[in-house]
Amino acid sequence: MNRVLRVGVVGLGYWGPNLARNFNQLPGCRLAALCDLDPARLDKMRVLYPDAACYVSFNQMLEETNLDAVVVAVPVHQHFPLGKAALLAGKHVLIEKPLASGTAECEELIALAGRRGLTLMVGHIFVYSAAVQMIRRIVCSGDLGEIRYINSQRLNLGLFQNDINVVWDLAPHDLSMILFLLGSSPSAVNCQGHANITPGIEDVANVSLSFECGRFATVQSSWLEPRKVRQMTIVGTRQMIVYDDIEPLEKIRIYDTRIEHPPHYNGIGEFQYAYHYGDSFIPRLEQTEPLRQMSQHFMECIRSGHPPLSSGERGLEVVRILEACSKSLKTHGGLVAIHPAAEGRRQAPPTNLKRLAHHT
Ligand SMILES: NC(=O)c1ccc[n+]([C@@H]2O[C@H](COP(=O)([O-])OP(=O)(O)OC[C@H]3O[C@@H](n4cnc5c(N)ncnc54)[C@H](O)[C@@H]3O)[C@@H](O)[C@H]2O)c1
Numbered sequence: 001m002n003r004v005l006r007v008g009v010v011g012l013g014y015w016g017p018n019l020a021r022n023f024n025q026l027p028g029c030r031l032a033a034l035c036d037l038d039p040a041r042l043d044k045m046r047v048l049y050p051d052a053a054c055y056v057s058f059n060q061m062l063e064e065t066n067l068d069a070v071v072v073a074v075p076v077h078q079h080f081p082l083g084k085a086a087l088l089a090g091k092h093v094l095i096e097k098p099l100a101s102g103t104a105e106c107e108e109l110i111a112l113a114g115r116r117g118l119t120l121m122v123g124h125i126f127v128y129s130a131a132v133q134m135i136r137r138i139v140c141s142g143d144l145g146e147i148r149y150i151n152s153q154r155l156n157l158g159l160f161q162n163d164i165n166v167v168w169d170l171a172p173h174d175l176s177m178i179l180f181l182l183g184s185s186p187s188a189v190n191c192q193g194h195a196n197i198t199p200g201i202e203d204v205a206n207v208s209l210s211f212e213c214g215r216f217a218t219v220q221s222s223w224l225e226p227r228k229v230r231q232m233t234i235v236g237t238r239q240m241i242v243y244d245d246i247e248p249l250e251k252i253r254i255y256d257t258r259i260e261h262p263p264h265y266n267g268i269g270e271f272q273y274a275y276h277y278g279d280s281f282i283p284r285l286e287q288t289e290p291l292r293q294m295s296q297h298f299m300e301c302i303r304s305g306h307p308p309l310s311s312g313e314r315g316l317e318v319v320r321i322l323e324a325c326s327k328s329l330k331t332h333g334g335l336v337a338i339h340p341a342a343e344g345r346r347q348a349p350p351t352n353l354k355r356l357a358h359h360t
Pocket of ligand 1: 011015073097098
């Protein structure tokens with residue numbers, strides 16, 4: 001029988017309490033410790049989880065609580081120092097997105113976890129959602145034809161951050177989904193943005209991603225939008241998908257829509273296109289909480305030693321793109337080439353949550 005794993009959560013601001021709730025509910029897991037610099041946040045959590053030991057000092061939590069794993073949900077510039085300290089203390093680590101503030105930090109965390117035989121995972125939550133898993137299965141089935149283009153929009157009012165811009169805050173979600181769906185990383189990036197509210201911190205931005213084989217993707221991120229928009233369009237040569245994460249049930253709609261080049265055309269330059277409008281179809285999705293799936297997967301990977309679906313390497317891929325975006329922003333959208341990791345092309349990801357633990 002599996003031993004109960006003892007988990008501590010550091011960072012109990014906006015997002016950390018959701019992680020604490022999930023780990024507290026997982027079978028085979030005990031929420032053993034909580035940590036935040038702010039004692040008022042700890043007081044609130046103490047009421048909900050009276051059995052968890054509470055700390056304002058992260059190092060003290062590491063020393064005193066005999067944890068198996070640590071979940072890091074602090075501001076992004078703190079991901080690396082806290083993640084590194086936890087790995088050095090021999091803990092398995094789940095770090096919220098993005099994995100760290102730069103590629104060098106990501107590489108150090110990956111190497112450290114590798115040397116110590118510890119699980120390092122990044123909170124790319126959407127790759128654990130039923131909708132994105134379903135889209136991935138449809139993409140793998142070939143029903144869409146060849147994927148040519150993906151557009152993703154993540155827009156809302158705030159939450160304004162003062163240490164990272166909107167690309168580092170929101171785009172990791174879109175980028176992790178795009179890489180998961182395409183099974184590859186882009187070779188070049190352009191990013192344009194504008195700081196409307198806080199000087200020097202872009203609050204609206206557009207990212208373009210160019211992939212080998214002519215694939216293309218765009219990501220729009222904004223903290224200056226009256227509506228909450230979470231939409232993605234996946235365009236294949238045969239069919240297209242619109243994924244709307246705001247929809248409670250009908251999140252995915254598959255359109256049998258395409259543009260065809262008829263074989264005959266009249267004269268040079270007179271191309272004709274045929275617009276095919278077929279049916280649309282809404283597949284049924286399992287009602288699962290992505291955060292629960294992600295937390296459970298972390299526990300399974302610790303037990304099995306298998307690399308997580310959102311491993312440190314996947315975190316590094318996203319941070320590599322974010323760094324390229326920051327470079328491109330400085331030249332108002334100049335093209336920045338991305339050099340892939342030495343590991344080469346990534347493996348095709350799994351299409352079934354039950355088999356997540358066996359893949360990178
Ligand atoms: N997956 C998602 O959908 C999602 C959503 C929101 C935020 N996040 C991620 O979660 C992380 C936290 O974001 P947030 O919005 O909750 O931030 P937040 O500012 O609301 O909360 C951060 C908390 O960390 C605490 N903290 C900071 N440094 C600390 C330290 N050294 N030791 C202990 N506590 C410390 C702060 O006191 C604060 O309570 C970020 O990485 C963010 O990207 C993920």
